Amino acid sequence: MAVVGTLAVVGVGYGGYKAVSGDANRYAEVVKVEPATKSYQEPEQRCQQVTVQRQKPVKDKHQITGSAIGAVVGGVIGHQFGGGSGKDAATAAGAIAGGYAGNKTQERMQEGNTYTTTEERCQTVMNTRTEKNGYNVTYRLDGQTRTVRMDDEPGDRLPVENGQVVTD
Template sequence: MNKSMMTGAVLGVALATAGGVFAGYSYLDGEQGAREAEVLSVSEVRETVEEPRQVCRDVQVTRRKPAQDEHQVLGTVAGAVIGGVLGNQVGGGNGKKLATVAGAAAGGYAGNKTQEKMQAGDTYQSTEQRCETVVDSREVISGFEVTYRLQGEEGTVLMDRHPGKTIPVVDGQLVLGEG
C-alpha cells in the first residue's frame, strides 16, 4: 500500500469512528429524553396546625371560714335558756311550766338558726390562680402541588419546596429531592 492510500484509510476510519460516536451519543441522548420538566403551575398546599397552651389568671374567691361549733350547740343552748326564762315569765302554775318548755323549745330552735346564719356569713377572700388549656390554630404551607410537562405529557407531583421554572430529570425520572 502506498502512503497516500494508507493515510486515506486511516482518515476514513477516524471519520467513521467519530461519526459513529456522535451518532451513538445522539441516540443515547434521545433515549434519555429531556433533562428538565417544564413547570406549568404551582399551588401551595396548606394545613391547619393546632398548638395548645396554658392560660392562667388570678381570681378572687370567697370562702366560708370553718365553723368552730359545727352543730350550733352553743346557739341552741343559749336560745333554749333565753326562751325558757322568757316563757317562765308568762302565766302561772301548769301554764307557767308549759310556757317555759315551749319558750325553751322555740328559743333553742331560734338560737340554732341564728348561729347557723352567722356562721354562713363568716367568710374571707383569697386569690387563687385558675388555669385552662386553649388551642391556637394557624395555617402553614405543608408542600406544593406542581403540574409539569415532560416529553409532551402532563403530570402532577407533590413537592416539599417550590421547584422554580423547571424540575431536573435523570434517566427519565423527576428529581424531587435535594441532591
Template sequence: MDKSMIIGMVAGAAAVTAIGGVAGYKVLHPEPKFAEVVNVHAVKEKIRTPHQVCKDEAVTHRAPVKDENRIAGTAIGAVLGGVLGNQVGGGTGKTVATVAGAAAGGYAGNRVQQNMQNSDQRTEIKTRCKTEYESHEKTLGYDVTYRLGDKQGTVRMDHNPGQRIPVENGQLILTPPVTSAPA
C-alpha cells in the same frame, strides 16, 4: 492490501461515521437545559399545638362548722328565754312562763345559730387551667408536574421550583439554587 487492513479501515470508518452521527444529532437536537413546570401543588400538614390557659377564679364555700347540733345557740337561747319568761306573771304562772320562755328561747337560739353558720362563707382564689390548641399548617414539600421534551412526570421537591427545573445530562436538578449572601 491485506484482509485485516481492509477490515480495520472499514471498522475505523464505521466508528468515525457513528461518532459523527451522534455528534451531529446532538448539534441538531440539543439536550434541554430546563424542564417546563406544568403544575405545583403544596403538600401541607395541619399541626395542633397544645398550651395551657390559666385564670384565677374566686371560689366561695361554707366555712367548716364546729357545733353541728347548735348546742351553744340552743343553750344561750333557753337561758335568755327563761330569764325573760320569769319576768312575766307570778306564782305558778311564773313557773309556766319561765318554762315556756326557756323552750321558745332554746328554739330561737338554735335557729339563730343555724342562720349564722349558713351565712359564714369563705372565699378563696383558685387558679384553674385548661388545655387549648393552636392550629397551623406546615408545608412538607411540593408535588411538581413537569414536562421534559415530550415526556411528562411528577416529582416531590422540598422547594417551589418556579416555572422551570434545571436539567443536567437528562436528569432533573432538584436541589434549590444556592444564593450568595449580599456583601
C-alpha cells in the same frame, strides 16, 4: 493544547448525544405549586388567677352555742307568762322555741362568715399546629400532567434527564 482539544471534542460529543437523546435543554413546565402541610394537636396548659369566696371554718357546726343561748333567753321570756303549772309549760315552750331560733340564727351567721381569696385555676386546651413539610408540584411533560412532592419550592420549570423530571 491537546487537553483542550480533547475536552472540546468530548463536550461537543456530549452535547450531540443530548441532542440525539432529546433531553438537551428540555424542561417540564411547572403548572401549580402548593405548600404541603402537616397538622397536629398539641396540648397546652393555660392558667389564670381567679377570685373566689370561701366560707370560714366553722367551730360549732351543730350550732350548740346558739341553741343554748336561745333556749335560756326563750325560757326566761316564757317564764314571764302564765301562772302555776302554766308558767312551767310557758317556760318549757319558750326554751324550745328559743333553742330553735338560736340554732337557726347561728347557722345563718356562720353561712355569712366568708372570706375572699385568689386561686390559680388551670385547664388543658388542645392547639392545632400546622407546619410546612415541602411542596406539591404539578408539572406538564410530554402532554401529561403529574404531581410530585419536593422539599424546596421550584421555579417555573423543572429539568428533564433521560426522559424523567429531576426533582433534587
